[in-house]
Amino acid sequence: MKVDKIGRLAAGALAVALVASCTSERSGTALIQGGADAGGQAAASAEKFGTLPSPCGPGDAKGATDQGVTDDAITIGYGDDRGFASAPGLSKEMGDAVSALIDWCNEQGGINGRKIKGNQYDGAYMHAAKVMQESCEQDFMLVGQGFAMDDAAEQYRVACKLPTVAGFTVGPNAAMGPMKFEAVPYPVDRMNIGALRIAQEMWPDFEDETDVLLSTSPAVTTGTNKVKSAMKQIGVEPLECGVRLNDAGESGYMPFAQKIKECGAGYLWSSDSPDPGQFSLLESVKRAGAEPKYLMEATWYSTKVSEWNKGSGAGDGLHAGMIFQPFENAGEVPAVEQYMDIVKAKNGKIALLGMQATSSFLLWATAADECGSDLTRQCMVNELSKVHEWTGGGLHAPTDPGANKPASCALVVKLTGDEWEQAFPKETGEFSCGDDYVVETDAKTWGTELNDDRISTKFLTDDVIKPQTS
Numbered sequence: 296m297k298v299d300k301i302g303r304l305a306a307g308a309l310a311v312a313l314v315a316s317c318t319s320e321r322s323g324t325a326l327i328q329g330g331a332d333a334g335g336q337a338a339a340s341a342e343k344f345g346t347l348p349s350p351c352g353p354g355d356a357k358g359a360t361d362q363g364v365t366d367d368a369i370t371i372g373y374g375d376d377r378g379f380a381s382a383p384g385l386s387k388e389m390g391d392a393v394s395a396l397i398d399w400c401n402e403q404g405g406i407n408g409r410k411i412k413g414n415q416y417d418g419a420y421m422h423a424a425k426v427m428q429e430s431c432e433q434d435f436m437l438v439g440q441g442f443a444m445d446d447a448a449e450q451y452r453v454a455c456k457l458p459t460v461a462g463f464t465v466g467p468n469a470a471m472g473p474m475k476f477e478a479v480p481y482p483v484d485r486m487n488i489g490a491l492r493i494a495q496e497m498w499p500d501f502e503d504e505t506d507v508l509l510s511t512s513p514a515v516t517t518g519t520n521k522v523k524s525a526m527k528q529i530g531v532e533p534l535e536c537g538v539r540l541n542d543a544g545e546s547g548y549m550p551f552a553q554k555i556k557e558c559g560a561g562y563l564w565s566s567d568s569p570d571p572g573q574f575s576l577l578e579s580v581k582r583a584g585a586e587p588k589y590l591m592e593a594t595w596y597s598t599k600v601s602e603w604n605k606g607s608g609a610g611d612g613l614h615a616g617m618i619f620q621p622f623e624n625a626g627e628v629p630a631v632e633q634y635m636d637i638v639k640a641k642n643g644k645i646a647l648l649g650m651q652a653t654s655s656f657l658l659w660a661t662a663a664d665e666c667g668s669d670l671t672r673q674c675m676v677n678e679l680s681k682v683h684e685w686t687g688g689g690l691h692a693p694t695d696p697g698a699n700k701p702a703s704c705a706l707v708v709k710l711t712g713d714e715w716e717q718a719f720p721k722e723t724g725e726f727s728c729g730d731d732y733v734v735e736t737d738a739k740t741w742g743t744e745l746n747d748d749r750i751s752t753k754f755l756t757d758d759v760i761k762p763q764t765s
Contacts, residue, residue, distance in 0.1 A: 345630025
């Protein structure tokens with residue numbers, strides 16, 4: 296398997312993988328433009344980020360309270376894999392977002408008067424462990440980062456007791472690690488199946504006419520197996536047409552297209568990321584005269600896909616599930632427009648993972664504001680563990696960072712030509728939600744062993760920083 300494909304998959308699929316929703320005919324309720332977030336000590340500030348009162352502002356915080364904290368500064372680490380030679384710019388939008396948000400926060404006075412200093416790291420896909428060791432030596436915390444090979448670095452993070460509010464996690468030990476929080480959790484033991492629930496509402500025959508596209512990629516296969524297991528839990532039995540694509544590419548895709556047509560698949564799910572091979576398959580399906588509807592991971596919501604479809608039209612009607620507000624909703628969702636304005640002002644890259652890193656930065660800053668002058672890692676772990684409803688000011692559906700639980704809401708977007716639009720719910724800016732949008736996964740798929748607190752035991756030590764309840 297080509298290493299650049301692994302990198303794209305790892306960084307993209309974890310960003311917004313398998314987002315979910317439901318309808319009022321189930322247990323669903325409509326949630327308009329995310330939800331409210333805790334405001335912290337800076338709640339009285341006139342500055343806001345979407346619905347979130349800014350956690351940034353002047354103050355009189357004092358003291359060198361922990362590593363990376365002085366009277367006048369807080370040093371955090373952040374970064375991405377932008378230097379990966381096989382995929383230049385990998386997850387660059389994450390570092391761009393955090394860098395821009397640091398400036399945005401410092402322009403307001405920092406956190407309680409302490410300005411934020413950022414150490415930007417480039418994991419370059421293969422160097423996450425080296426980056427983590429550097430961060431262990433100088434940073435207060437890691438914030439909003441996304442390293443595809445984070446599991447290789449997890450033992451160092453845990454050993455040096457470095458808390459993090461990650462932009463995303465990939466490896467199972469990183470996803471379930473101690474002292475780890477995310478604005479958009481993706482735990483190994485729970486799965487948001489909103490896209491599937493929405494498909495059941497949109498298409499009455501979805502349960503009987505759906506198949507899953509397979510791949511030779513181990514990473515894609517892991518994700519696909521989880522999806523197939525979830526499908527069976529909700530009454531969707533894949534047709535098993537047997538279409539398995541070589542991750543390195545095929546000499547031709549028409550035989551696969553013919554197999555899809557002969558199998559009678561009316562709907563196709565793919566856990567793979569958009570690439571030339573996937574595009575060639577969809578183009579071949581169109582030439583073969585088959586007309587399945589596509590339901591894809593949120594990684595397909597991109598300008599790369601819309602630009603391809605503008606020329607081919609083979610992706611018309613393609614749907615993608617998301618827990619983030621699409622950029623097309625910026626006019627009705629202030630947080631999305633604000634994210635775009637802040638990052639564009641610094642000539643940064645705009646993308647979904649950038650919004651995800653933004654939400655994690657805001658979550659970190661809100662907890663830091665609550666800690667006030669006594670800014671310690673222990674206080675941060677305490678405060679972050681209390682946050683059980685978070686939307687990043689309206690950037691995404693509510694999640695539970697404190698308990699490491701995913702959203703139970705979602706929406707679906709649809710591609711026509713080179714334009715995306717919200718397809719479900721019909722009301723622009725709303726999510727659909729339900730308790731049945733999250734399922735428990737088979738422990739055989741976790742890739743790690745969890746203790747009673749749902750923490751990975753692989754690198755766990757007795758002296759990690761744990762939330763204090765009193």
